[in-house]
Amino acid sequence: MYKYTQEQLDSMKKVEATRQERLNNLFARMSADEKQTVLKENHPDYIETAYEELKVGPNKGGKVLHELADLLQGKSRVLDMDIDLSKPDYDVDVLVIGGGGAGSSAAIEADNAGAKVMMVTKLRIGDANTMMAEGGIQAADKPNDSPAIHYLDAFGGGHFAAKHELLYKLVNDAPDAIKWLNELGVMFDKEADGTMITTHGGGTSRKRMHACKDYSGAEIMRTLRDEVLNRGIPVVDFTAAIEIIKDVEGKAAGAVLMNMETKDIYVAKAKTVIIATGGAGRLHYQGFPTSNHYGATADGLVLGYRAGAKLLYADTLQYHPTGVAEPTQIFGALVTEKVRSLGAQLVNKDGQAFVYSLETRDVTASSIIRECKKRDNGIKTTDGEGVWLDTPMIDMIGGEGTIEKRIPAMLRMFGKYGIDIRKDPILVYPTLHYQNGGLDISADGMTTTVPNLFVAGEAVGGIHGRNRLMGNSLLDIIVFGRNAGKSVGKIYKDIEVKELTLDHVKAFDKELKDAGINATKLSPQLLPNYTKQKDI
Amino acid sequence: MENLVNVYFFGKKYQVPESLTIMKAMEYAGYQLVRGCGCRNGFCGACSTIYRIKGQTELHACLACQQKVENDMYVATLPFFPLVKQVYDIEKIKPTEQIMMQLYPEIYACIGCNACTKSCTQGLNVMQYIAYAQRGEYEKCAEESFDCVMCGVCSSRCPAGISHPQVAELSRRLYGKYIAPETQHLIDRVKEIEDGKYVELIETLMNKPIEELKELYNNREIEK
């Protein structure tokens, strides 16, 4: 049994006492106006002091969080190095930077097109947020659903800000993405007759969330990894890209690589480059804990920005409503939205529900923050405060065994600390989860300003707008990963790479100096530094 | 002040707060991790670790990101283990018993010691899923091994040299692709999309003014 405080235990009793009643009376959904209000007053994206104006680069004058500004306007690692670009260590058609779901999908499709592909990743292939996506993947493949309905859900959920051409691709290619994965051997949850078992996610109007228990991302990632290895696509692991190389015509033409252990430097020449470096949770924006993997440090944004690629919506982040608030050992870890899809409610210290469980993520997170900070209805935890997520409701609704069958990872994660989520509710608080914004691309996956530089996955901005629905991220990783791989597959044969150069890096540095910025922080950051710290 | 415990990383003693996981304790002690750290959440298997409590004979295996430190814990990380991964063409193989014999014949040398199961960081019945694989029962192998994070601890303990996680991976892919029932509604929808059935519908939507889209969104019908 986990050692809860007396206060927590007392509050847990109240949750228990109101459970039956809450089961019968669902909390009402918010109106559009109520949503606006709770967002404006509570969502971290609206805290102006957390932001600053960029002084240089393609988004000069735009605002981003301080932590990101420090890196975008940071000091390049190659400035003090003597790098001979005339003798590349690698020479390929397609260089994929990043070893997650987007990078792997891109590599497989580029390989299908006959291109010579190489993947580099600063950790191992599969050490990525894809691996940790628990809840599922959306696709409108049921008879009562359509890509158009999916479009409206996602467009509205993203506050009407998504780039039309990208969202179109996302929803229209979704069923084929599922089919592709299934044919690679991904084990989706199905009925005996083959019908996909699908559920709602926050903000969906149809049940289109496909899942592989609550290891959806892990199942997808390990399958993609296996496929990459089967094809013999070289994966250079523990090697980070630290700068994009261009040719004298301004096209992307490779990257400077660094061995993470020996710090040796290599030059990779490539006809096309795909940035698939993922998110930024490990920058701990505004001091939030994160559900992200160890390498989520926005490297791709920095690489792209310095090479001249534009950012879109880099100011908006997703705080997942339900990060672990207790036990402290797994503070910030993700409690999948599926827990709420299956019926668990959010409940305050007095055992009262305060929000409909499946509002969009930003609205739900804001409601939790309001409940704690403004209404003082939170429960104190080791690292701060939180609210209850009433997990025992799941088996009451779905029948005994539902938790075990549908969310085994959650059962195990809490079980390790002596918490049985079938019997007792758990404490949660929003955690930094997803980078809504990123590099600006057009529908073929290429950046809008740097030829032959492609982006896929979480490093892209604009697919979802200013908020993302559950299950659309795993989807975008597959759709836009494949898309980038196919796009480079079509053009690589006709590309002629001219003399390589890093002049754009020097020019950026000069711009920084001219703007009066004396950059000292090395970027991209590559890894967080947690040494000598207790609270991570 | 929080209670401190003594832990030994690779034999060297450090004092760390008792609430920390092994991973965080190593960082607290000053290690900047490069290897042996991935998701930090029990999904990726990067952080396999073995430990023994001083004075006890039993050797434990765990994920460093999930296991709390204990007093007098001797810790060695296992950031890489040479698993054997055979390559195959998923389009060409079939879910027959022969495929295991061809690709992973060593599974038939299992001596039934159960060391794999005892060491599994996910608490899986590893020896059982290998038995299923031996018999070509891929559905059962796939289900039993589903929560595997491929950390490789089982294989490090196996006297027969079996690469259990890779055997399981193959079984899951065989099951997912060839044995699990086909999804007709998915096949139908993909066909409809290929035929361009939704192009006009989505394009009409895209071209509507934002205000109208907001109307549509706020009043859309939601499936119960």
Ligand code: FES
């Ligand atoms: S770091 Fe991924 S399982 Fe521990």
